[in-house]
Amino acid sequence: MQIQVNTDNHIEGSIELTGDVESVVMGALERFGSRITRVEVHLSDQNGDTKSATDDKRCVMEARLSGLQPIIVTHQGSSLEQAVSGATDKLEKTLESTLGRLDDRKSHAPHVVDVASETV
Helix, strand or coil: CEEEEEECCCCCCCHHHHHHHHHHHHHHHHHHCCCEEEEEEEEEECCCCCCCCCCCEEEEEEEEECCCCCEEEEEEECCHHHHHHHHHHHHHHHHHHHHHHHHHHHHCCCCCCCCCCCCC
16 A cells, blocks of 8 residues: 655645654554555645644545545644544544445345256
8 A cells, every 4th residue: 555645835744744644544544455555645734824723734535445436534633643643533434334335245246046947
């Protein structure tokens, strides 16, 4: 699974920030690893230079799944850590639900029964 971290011009991207985000995402989603090709993480500060508001850090995560439409979640928090953690939790729950339904559908596929034709 590839994890790509992007920041807006109000958040200073660093190797440490990227490593922290990758660690959180990988820890939560590694069990889906074979089904997820890429996770894109977009971090932004909604207020920019204005520091008076709370819950102004935003994390958008987009998981790309093999053969399926991307799954996108968003979470806002007062810190980047809260925003990333909240978005990761939402993405994990959404993946569990989405992939669980798909797996359930596959396991409940109709069984084909051969019926021998009878001659009268």
